[in-house]
Amino acid sequence: MSKPWRSYRTGAFFDELMTDRGSPRVTPRRAINFFRGLSADELQARRSAAELAIKEMGISFTVHTEQDNIDRAWPYDMIPRIISAREWATLSRGLAQRTRALNCFIDDIYNQQRILIDDIVPADIVLESDNYKSQCEGFSPRFGVWAHICGSDLVRDHRGRFFVLEDNLRVPSGVSYMLENREISKRVVPELFRNYSILPVDDYPLKLYEMLAALSPRTAKRPNIVVLTPGIYNAAYFEHAFLAQGMGAELVEGTDLTVTDDDCVYMLTVDGSVRVDVIYRRIDEDFIDPEAFRADTVLGVPGLMRAWRSGKVAIANAPGAGVADDKVIYAFVPEMIRYYLKETPLLSNVPTYLCVREQDREYVLKNISKLVIKPANESGGYGIMVGPHSSPAQHRRYARLIESDPRNYIAQPTLCLSTGPTLIENTVQPRHLDLRPFILQSKDVWVTPGGLTRVALKKGSLVVNSSQGGGSKDTWVVEGKP
Amino acid sequence: MSMLSSVAERLYWMARYLERTEDTARLIKTYNHLIMDIPKGAEPPWDIMIDILDAQSMFRARFKVGSEQNVLKFLIADDKATCGIPFAARAMRENVRTTRDVLPEEAWELVNGLHLFVENEAARSSGRRHRHHFLSEVIGRCQMINGLIGASLPRDHAYGFIKLGRLIECTDMTTRVMDVAAGDIMNRAGRFGTIEPLLWGSLLQVLSAAGAYRREVGPIVEKAATLNFVLRSTEFPRSIKYCVRETRKELMRLKNHDFAIRATERLRRRLARLDVEQVTREELHYYVDNFQQQLNRLDAAIHATWFHGESA
Missing domain, CATH: 3.40.50.11290 (Rossmann fold)
Structure with missing residues (x-):
C-alpha cells in the first residue's frame, strides 16, 4: 500500500469503497488496489492531468459572489464512487416510482385536488405556499406530467442505507458535470476502464431529446x-x-x-x-x-x-411544478406513492419534523442543537443550520425564525453521511458525499445510471454544494462479477 | 435548419475577432522581421502599426512615446486595447461560449486554448526574445481553428455568417494595410530607394501574400504590381476583389439580401476605379477612406437585415 493511503480511517461513518476494517469493499476492490498502487507523485501527476483537461475542456461553473470571474474550474476528484448494478436497480426503480407519484400529485393539485379533499396532505400547506401557482389551475399538460426532469438527492447513513434527501423539480442542474466527469475519468484513469463494465452515461442528451420530443404539440x-x-x-x-x-x-x-x-x-x-x-x-x-x-x-x-x-407549446419543467419542490411537501411523498400508485415506497425519506405541526415544533425547539434545520423553500444549500456544528447563538436565532414562520421550516436528524476516499493534497482521506441521479419522465420514465456525486472537500463538512466549496466524483454503476 | 439571429450575429463577430487576432499577430511578426533588415534611420516608426490599426488616440492615452516597447506592450500584453491580441482572443472566446452548440465540438476547446495561451504568455512575450514564438503560436492556433471550421462545419447558415465575418474583417485589414503601409513607402519618394522592394515585400507578407504574388506576378516586387495584386487578384483569397466577390456569393444565399447586395455592388464598382500606376499618396488615402466608408455601410446593412441589433 502506498503512503497516501496509510492513514485512511473510515471512523464512525459508512464508507462507499472501504470497510471499517480498512480493506476495500468487494465491487470497488480492483479500483482501490489500482489507486493504492500509485505513489503520491503519481497521484499528483494524474491530478495535474485532470486539471489541465478541465481547463482545456473549459468546464466551468459560476459562483454568484465572484462578479468579475464567471469561470471557475470544476472541482473533480479522480477516485470514482462505485456502485454495483444490482444495488442500483433497486434505487433506480425507487426513483422512478417517486417521480411518477410526484407528477400525479402536481396534476391532482392543479385539478381535482383529491389528495387534499381526502385529507392525506393538509390543504393549507399546499394552497398557501408561494410555489402554488394559481395561473396553472385547471390545466393538465401532456401525459399529466409536470416535472419532466427531476434531480433527487440521495444520501447514505452510517449503516449504509439509502435515503432521499430532497427532490428538485424546478430547474435541477448538474447533469452536464456528471457527463464531463466521465470524460475526464476516461482521460485520467483509462486503465480502470479495462477492468470494469461500467454503464455508460453519455446517452443522456439523447434521452433528454426523446423525452422532450414526445411533448411536441x-x-x-x-x-x-x-x-x-x-x-x-x-x-x-x-x-x-x-x-x-x-x-x-x-x-x-x-x-x-x-x-x-x-x-x-x-x-x-x-x-x-x-x-x-x-x-x-x-x-x-x-x-x-x-x-x-x-x-x-x-x-x-x-x-x-x-x-x-x-x-x-410545451414547457419542461411545466410552470407550477415547483409546488412539489418544497421540504414540507417532501415529507408526504411516501403517502403520495401509496395514494396514487397503490404501491409501497421503495426508497425511504429522511425522518422529517414539520415545524408547522405543533407537536413537531415543540420537539424541534427542544432538540435544536441535535437537528438540521432547513428552510422549506431554498435550494443550493442556503439557509441551512446544522445543529451540532452551530453555536448557541445560532440555535437561538433559528428558534426565533421557526416561531415566527413555522410553515417555512423543517428539521431532520443530523445524518452521518457516508464517505468516500478523496485525494486531499498528498493523502487520501474520507470525505462526506451525496448522489444526485436525474429522472426523466414524459411518455416513459428513465433514470440515469448513477448520477452526480458531490463531495464536501472540507474535513468533517456535510455541505456538498459546488457553490459552497464542494467537489465532485465520477459515479460508476458496474455490472458483472467483481 | 434555420439559425437564430442572435447566434448568427455572434458567429459573425467570432469570425471577425478570429481574423483580427491572426492578422494583428502577422502584422507584428512581419514588422518585427522587417526592422532587422533595414538600415538604422530608414525604418518606419514602430507606431505605424498603431496607425494601421487606427488606434492612435487610445494608444496615446496610455503611452507618451511610440517606442518599440510601448507599441508591443500595447498590442501583445494590454487586455484593454481593443485592437490588441488579448482583447480579440477574449472577445472571440466570449462569442464562442454563446454559440458552441452550433460549432464543431472541438471548436470550444481550441478557442478556449488560444485564449488561455494568450492570457498566460502575453505578459512575457512583448520583449524580443519570446515575441516570435508567441506570435507564431497565435497564428498557428488561429489557422487551426479556421481549419477545423473549414473541414467539419456543414455549409449552412453557421458557416455562411462565419465566412461573411472573416471576409469583411479581411477586407478591412487589407485596406488599412494598403493605406498606411503603402502610404509610408510612397512618402519616401525615392529616399532609401534600395530598400523599397523590401518594404513592398513586407506589405505582401503582412497579408500572407508573398508566395502567391511570386507565382502570379513574378519575383520583382514594386508599387503598381503590388497594389494591383492586393486589390485585384482574382485568385488570392485575401485580395479585396476576391473578398468582395465571395461576400456577394454568401449574401446571395440568404433571404432578404437586396440591401446588403446593393452595398456590395458599390464596393465592387469602386474596385475598378484606382489607377495603380499614377496614384499619389493623397489619392490612395482618399480612395481607401472612401472604400472603408462603403465597407461600414455593408456591415451596417448585414446587421440591420439579419441580426438582433445588440452589438457584440
Whole structure:
C-alpha cells in the first residue's frame, strides 16, 4: 500500500469503497488496489492531468459572489464512487416510482385536488405556499406530467442505507458535470476502464431529446426544441450550452422568442420567424412571463403562459411544478406513492419534523442543537443550520425564525453521511458525499445510471454544494462479477 | 435548419475577432522581421502599426512615446486595447461560449486554448526574445481553428455568417494595410530607394501574400504590381476583389439580401476605379477612406437585415 493511503480511517461513518476494517469493499476492490498502487507523485501527476483537461475542456461553473470571474474550474476528484448494478436497480426503480407519484400529485393539485379533499396532505400547506401557482389551475399538460426532469438527492447513513434527501423539480442542474466527469475519468484513469463494465452515461442528451420530443404539440418528425437560458451570467450556463449542443437544439434567451396573436411561440432567425414546439426552460418560473408572473423580468417571454395553456407549446419543467419542490411537501411523498400508485415506497425519506405541526415544533425547539434545520423553500444549500456544528447563538436565532414562520421550516436528524476516499493534497482521506441521479419522465420514465456525486472537500463538512466549496466524483454503476 | 439571429450575429463577430487576432499577430511578426533588415534611420516608426490599426488616440492615452516597447506592450500584453491580441482572443472566446452548440465540438476547446495561451504568455512575450514564438503560436492556433471550421462545419447558415465575418474583417485589414503601409513607402519618394522592394515585400507578407504574388506576378516586387495584386487578384483569397466577390456569393444565399447586395455592388464598382500606376499618396488615402466608408455601410446593412441589433 502506498503512503497516501496509510492513514485512511473510515471512523464512525459508512464508507462507499472501504470497510471499517480498512480493506476495500468487494465491487470497488480492483479500483482501490489500482489507486493504492500509485505513489503520491503519481497521484499528483494524474491530478495535474485532470486539471489541465478541465481547463482545456473549459468546464466551468459560476459562483454568484465572484462578479468579475464567471469561470471557475470544476472541482473533480479522480477516485470514482462505485456502485454495483444490482444495488442500483433497486434505487433506480425507487426513483422512478417517486417521480411518477410526484407528477400525479402536481396534476391532482392543479385539478381535482383529491389528495387534499381526502385529507392525506393538509390543504393549507399546499394552497398557501408561494410555489402554488394559481395561473396553472385547471390545466393538465401532456401525459399529466409536470416535472419532466427531476434531480433527487440521495444520501447514505452510517449503516449504509439509502435515503432521499430532497427532490428538485424546478430547474435541477448538474447533469452536464456528471457527463464531463466521465470524460475526464476516461482521460485520467483509462486503465480502470479495462477492468470494469461500467454503464455508460453519455446517452443522456439523447434521452433528454426523446423525452422532450414526445411533448411536441405538432407531429413533425423533428420538432423545434429550444433550451431557454437566462444567459452567460447564470451559474449553470455551461450546462445549458452543453445540453443544447448535445441535443442539436437551439440555445435561446428570452429576447430570441416572441408570442404572437395566434398564441404560438416563434424564434427570430435569419430566415424570419420559426415556430417553437418545446421549450426546455432553465429559468425559474417566476421569470418566464411578465404577463403572468413577475412583471419586472427581462429574462422571460411575454405571453408564454398563454401559449402554454392553449397547448401551442410545451414547457419542461411545466410552470407550477415547483409546488412539489418544497421540504414540507417532501415529507408526504411516501403517502403520495401509496395514494396514487397503490404501491409501497421503495426508497425511504429522511425522518422529517414539520415545524408547522405543533407537536413537531415543540420537539424541534427542544432538540435544536441535535437537528438540521432547513428552510422549506431554498435550494443550493442556503439557509441551512446544522445543529451540532452551530453555536448557541445560532440555535437561538433559528428558534426565533421557526416561531415566527413555522410553515417555512423543517428539521431532520443530523445524518452521518457516508464517505468516500478523496485525494486531499498528498493523502487520501474520507470525505462526506451525496448522489444526485436525474429522472426523466414524459411518455416513459428513465433514470440515469448513477448520477452526480458531490463531495464536501472540507474535513468533517456535510455541505456538498459546488457553490459552497464542494467537489465532485465520477459515479460508476458496474455490472458483472467483481 | 434555420439559425437564430442572435447566434448568427455572434458567429459573425467570432469570425471577425478570429481574423483580427491572426492578422494583428502577422502584422507584428512581419514588422518585427522587417526592422532587422533595414538600415538604422530608414525604418518606419514602430507606431505605424498603431496607425494601421487606427488606434492612435487610445494608444496615446496610455503611452507618451511610440517606442518599440510601448507599441508591443500595447498590442501583445494590454487586455484593454481593443485592437490588441488579448482583447480579440477574449472577445472571440466570449462569442464562442454563446454559440458552441452550433460549432464543431472541438471548436470550444481550441478557442478556449488560444485564449488561455494568450492570457498566460502575453505578459512575457512583448520583449524580443519570446515575441516570435508567441506570435507564431497565435497564428498557428488561429489557422487551426479556421481549419477545423473549414473541414467539419456543414455549409449552412453557421458557416455562411462565419465566412461573411472573416471576409469583411479581411477586407478591412487589407485596406488599412494598403493605406498606411503603402502610404509610408510612397512618402519616401525615392529616399532609401534600395530598400523599397523590401518594404513592398513586407506589405505582401503582412497579408500572407508573398508566395502567391511570386507565382502570379513574378519575383520583382514594386508599387503598381503590388497594389494591383492586393486589390485585384482574382485568385488570392485575401485580395479585396476576391473578398468582395465571395461576400456577394454568401449574401446571395440568404433571404432578404437586396440591401446588403446593393452595398456590395458599390464596393465592387469602386474596385475598378484606382489607377495603380499614377496614384499619389493623397489619392490612395482618399480612395481607401472612401472604400472603408462603403465597407461600414455593408456591415451596417448585414446587421440591420439579419441580426438582433445588440452589438457584440
